[in-house]
Amino acid sequence: MREFVGRVYGAEGVREACLQLQEEAGVDVALMLALVWIGWGGGRVEPGEARRLEAEVREWREEAVGGLRRVRRWLRGRGEEDLRAMVQAAEIEAEWRLMERVIGMARVKPGAPGAEGIAAALAIYPGEAAAPLLPLLSTIS
Secondary structure: OHHHHHHHHHOOOHHHHHHHHHHHHOOOHHHHHHHHHHHHOOEEOOHHHHHHHHHHHHHHHHHHHHHHHHHHHHHOOOOOHHHHHHHHHHHHHHHHHHHHHHHHHOOOEEOOOHHHHHHHHHHHOOHHHHHHHHHHHOOOO
């Protein structure tokens, strides 16, 4: 999962589009990427299942990921770049663990693999807001 998600997130334009979705639309990018991984592998979740998963990981996202993100942002420009880098690494690890939780809890049904599965996952979460991501992810293999 980490290798695939790293490849997806590292694809041209994806990181920027994900951060924009996070900041402007409140999308949980870690949840979205976990669902994309499920879709790529030929699984799918129903819309109600995506909402359940989002609720299940809300506290982790707000407290663990969000808390570390707030500290990292607070440290910006305060002459503590080494500490900021350590907090950022912890924030990223917290996001990985959120994805692992989602994948472990998901009630997955059979679906189409590859680009079709990715598109189906994005249609479920975050829905229309994901439109800028679809062309960026259509070539992921």
